């Protein structure tokens with residue numbers, strides 16, 4: 001399939017770029033002409049991602065700046081501010097596309113969940129997106145630049161999931177944060193949307209009991225779990241002007257109709 005160059009001349013900052021969905025997003029956005037700033041807690045992993053993007057100028061007729069990798073813990077305010085400063089020094093401009101993929105799980109049932117497991121997941125998955133979104137928005141607004149911010153939530157933030165009170169709360173918070181940022185920044189030409197994937201085959205899924213995966217897969221009309229590229233395709237759309245009138249949206253990428261989790265509707269009555 002011919003790849004459109006919808007993102008030529010755009011600078012894209014992706015967090016969680018060292019693995020799974022974040023890595024796939026870097027590859028997809030670079031393929032559409034974006035210059036990629038790949039950030040991860042694991043700096044070596046972010047640099048490995050660069051190796052998948054090809055060098056500058058590798059897209060016919062599209063002058064490219066070199067991509068770059070950065071190490072930062074997005075749950076730390078000082079580190080996140082420094083990250084945005086480093087990106088602007090490196091590229092002489094703020095990123096007009098910001099994709100927050102960095103995230104963790106610390107699964108456990110409510111009756112046994114530790115305060116630390118709660119705090120850590122909220123700190124990375126929710127506070128981390130607050131810090132990245134705030135720092136990026138401050139840079140864009142102070143430079144009079146438009147932009148597209150895409151936050152990776154999860155379908156769990158909408159329907160819940162056993163063993164994930166901390167994670168579900170963090171992802172539900174991402175949806176509310178995104179909707180509010182959209183309301184506040186629309187006047188500055190900055191859009192903000194969230195993506196809600198279902199199970200996507202990445203290292204994050206490794207500890208999920210096979211029985212659970214089998215049950216969930218049986219609920220998916222398309223009959224299989226998603227790939228990171230399935231999410232990256234939607235992110236590329238939300239990053240581009242093709243979604244220019246979409247903001248505050250929560251786009252589900254689950255292999256089934258929206259509002260996954262119920263048994264569907266019969267005669268218009270929601271079955272739960």
Ligand SMILES: CCCCCCCCCCCCCC(=O)CC(=O)SCCNC(=O)CCNC(=O)[C@H](O)C(C)(C)COP(=O)(O)OP(=O)(O)OC[C@H]1O[C@@H](n2cnc3c(N)ncnc32)[C@H](O)[C@@H]1OP(=O)(O)O
Nearest residue numbers: 107108109154161162163198199204205208212215216261
């Ligand atoms: C099956 C119906 C699902 C309905 C739809 C719900 C939406 C789910 C889609 C989520 C897609 C998005 C995922 C995402 O954003 C990325 C991730 O978060 S990947 C990680 C997802 N994590 C989980 O799903 C939790 C999996 N569970 C565990 O890791 C362990 O069970 C846990 C650490 C929570 C507890 O371990 P332990 O104490 O050892 O208990 P068991 O593992 O033996 O489980 C006891 C019992 O509970 C059942 N069970 C566990 N988790 C789930 C679950 N998520 N959904 C349904 N049932 C679950 C498990 O099968 C056991 O059942 P038994 O009948 O007793 O064998």
Ligand SMILES: NC(=O)C1=CN([C@@H]2O[C@H](COP(=O)(O)OP(=O)(O)OC[C@H]3O[C@@H](n4cnc5c(N)ncnc54)[C@H](O)[C@@H]3O)[C@@H](O)[C@H]2O)C=CC1
Nearest residue numbers: 016018019020021041073074102103154197199200202204
């Ligand atoms: N895999 C799945 O089934 C789904 C994943 N998601 C979400 O998608 C995003 C990406 O997840 P995956 O690619 O599956 O996971 P992954 O574990 O493959 O990648 C997550 C990346 O984030 C990085 N990271 C973790 N904490 C960080 C921090 N404090 N600062 C900077 N980077 C940090 C990790 O080093 C890793 O490279 C996460 O937000 C996750 O919650 C949402 C729905 C489904």
